[in-house]
Amino acid sequence: MDLPDSFLADMSALLGEAESADLFAALQEKPLTSVRLNRLKCPPPTMLEEQMRVPWCESGYYVGLRPVFTFDPLFHAGCYYVQEASSMFVAHVVKHYVTAPVVTLDLCAAPGGKSTLLRSLLPEGSLLVANEVVRNRAQVLVENMTKWGHPDVVVTNSDPEAFHSLPAFFDVVLTDAPCSGEGMFRKEPAAVEEWSPENVKQCQERQRRIMTDVWPSLKPGGLLIYSTCTYNIKENEENVRWMCSELGAEPLPVPEVNPAWRITGSLLPPSEDMAMSGAGEGLPVYRFLPHKTQGEGFFLAVLRKPLGEEMHPTLNEGLPAVSRKGKREKMVRRAESPLSQEQLRQTKTWVKNAEQYDWTFAGNRLSLFPSAYSGQLQTLQSALQVLQAGVTVAEAKGRDFVPAHALAMSTVLSRDSFPSVETDYAQAVAYLRKEAIILSDAPRGILLLTYKGVPLGFVKNVGNRANNLYPQEWRIRSGHVQPEVNIL
Numbered sequence: 001m002d003l004p005d006s007f008l009a010d011m012s013a014l015l016g017e018a019e020s021a022d023l024f025a026a027l028q029e030k031p032l033t034s035v036r037l038n039r040l041k042c043p044p045p046t047m048l049e050e051q052m053r054v055p056w057c058e059s060g061y062y063v064g065l066r067p068v069f070t071f072d073p074l075f076h077a078g079c080y081y082v083q084e085a086s087s088m089f090v091a092h093v094v095k096h097y098v099t100a101p102v103v104t105l106d107l108c109a110a111p112g113g114k115s116t117l118l119r120s121l122l123p124e125g126s127l128l129v130a131n132e133v134v135r136n137r138a139q140v141l142v143e144n145m146t147k148w149g150h151p152d153v154v155v156t157n158s159d160p161e162a163f164h165s166l167p168a169f170f171d172v173v174l175t176d177a178p179c180s181g182e183g184m185f186r187k188e189p190a191a192v193e194e195w196s197p198e199n200v201k202q203c204q205e206r207q208r209r210i211m212t213d214v215w216p217s218l219k220p221g222g223l224l225i226y227s228t229c230t231y232n233i234k235e236n237e238e239n240v241r242w243m244c245s246e247l248g249a250e251p252l253p254v255p256e257v258n259p260a261w262r263i264t265g266s267l268l269p270p271s272e273d274m275a276m277s278g279a280g281e282g283l284p285v286y287r288f289l290p291h292k293t294q295g296e297g298f299f300l301a302v303l304r305k306p307l308g309e310e311m312h313p314t315l316n317e318g319l320p321a322v323s324r325k326g327k328r329e330k331m332v333r334r335a336e337s338p339l340s341q342e343q344l345r346q347t348k349t350w351v352k353n354a355e356q357y358d359w360t361f362a363g364n365r366l367s368l369f370p371s372a373y374s375g376q377l378q379t380l381q382s383a384l385q386v387l388q389a390g391v392t393v394a395e396a397k398g399r400d401f402v403p404a405h406a407l408a409m410s411t412v413l414s415r416d417s418f419p420s421v422e423t424d425y426a427q428a429v430a431y432l433r434k435e436a437i438i439l440s441d442a443p444r445g446i447l448l449l450t451y452k453g454v455p456l457g458f459v460k461n462v463g464n465r466a467n468n469l470y471p472q473e474w475r476i477r478s479g480h481v482q483p484e485v486n487i488l
C-alpha cells in the first residue's frame, strides 16, 4: 500500500523516525478481526472463549482468519457484532463512568458498532438514542439495533443541528465523529485514496460544527465521549483543546488503563498539554497505534460539561438519572387499531413483562416502548426524525395479525408463546435467504425457527410448506454455497 507523502511526513514529525517506521510497517500488515458477543443471546459455552480476549472489553474476542460472517446464522440472529478491537475501548470508559441508569445519545451511530456496545454496557433502566444523519446508513442502523434485541432504544435520522431543540436532555453523548480515517488505512484501502491535507482540515471543521451543535443537549455534569478512527492531531488533540477552550469542557482521565495495553497518550508538546489539563499532567487522551496496541487506529477522549446551576448527580453515584415523569400512554390507540381487545390481550402474552410497556398501533404495526421513558419519547418525536422506538411486536398482513421479525430478535420475546422448530445449518441459511422451507412433522401455524437454540425468525407453516416471514430487505442475497461457518 502506498501511503500519501504528506501523511508520512506528518507522522514522522509527530512520532520521530524510529517509531513512525514501526507504524508504517504495521500499516502494511493485515488488519486484525474481532467480534463482540451479545451476552443476552449467545449460546454458552462458546468456542470463542478459547480465543484471545480483547483486554479492555469483557465480551470482545480476536478471531483468527476473517470468516465469511454473512454465512453464519448466529450473526444474523444478533449473537455478536463484528467490531474492530480498539473501538471496544468505549466499554472500558462506560464501565468506569456510568454506573446508574442514564439517557445516552450516540450521535454518529451507523452502522451501529458503538451503539450495540453501549446498549450492552449501559446500566439496566437506561435509554439509548442511536442517531445517524445519512438516511440509508440509518436504515442499516435500524437493522443492527433490531438484531441486537434490546427494547429501550430509539433510532433517529437527524442532523446534529436538530439536537438544539433538546437542551440538557442527555446524561452521556458519544460522538464517534466522521474523520479522515487514517486508522482505517490497512482495513479499507479506499481511505488512503480519499485522504488529503485539505480533507483533514475539512474534517476538523465539520467535527467542530458537530460538537457545537450537540453540546447544548448534554446535561451539566454530563459526559461527552469523543472518538475518531484517525491518528491526526488536528482532528484529535487540537479538537479536544478547542472543546475545552470554546465549549468549556473538562477533560477527564480514564481509570485503570493497563500499561500492558500500550495505549498512547497525547502527541501534543507536553507544555501545551499541561496548560489544557490544568492538573500539571498531560491531556488525558487515548490513541491506539497498531504497532503498539492490538487493534486498528483509534482515538478517544472523555470530557465533562461543567456543573452549572442545574446539578447532575447521577454519573458514578448510583442515583437514577432519569426524570420518570411524562404522560404515559398505556393503551393502544384504539381508534387507529384494527385489533380487538382479545387480540391485544393475546398479543401481549408474546412478551415478557408486557405491563412495563406502552403499546401503540401505527401504520399496520403494533409496537411497545418502555413506559418509564414515554415522556422522553414524546420529546424526541417532537424534535427528531424517529425511525424506530422500542420493538415492533406484530404486523397486520391482510386479515392476519402476525408476529414481527423484531419480536423474534428481541429480548422481550416470551419463547413459550410459539412452538419452536430447531433448524440445521442448511435450513437456517435457506431461511435467511428467504427461500421456502419444508418442515415435516411440525405443527401448523406460526412457528419460531431457532438455530443452535437461538431465535432466527418466524414462519407460518401451512402444511405442505412454511411461509417465510423473514424481512425481504435483510435476506442473504448471495447464492454462494458455503460450508458451515462456526464462529461461536
Ligand code: SAM
Pocket (backbone or CB within 6 Å): 087, 107, 108, 109, 110, 111, 112, 113, 114, 115, 132, 133, 134, 137, 160, 176, 177, 178, 179, 206, 210, 229
Ligand atoms: N459509530 C459508528 C460505529 O461504531 O459503527 C461509526 C460512525 S462513523 C465513524 C461516522 C458516522 O458519521 C457515519 O455514519 C457518517 O454517515 C456520519 N456523518 C457524516 N457526516 C456527518 C455529519 N455532518 N454530522 C453527523 N454525522 C455525520
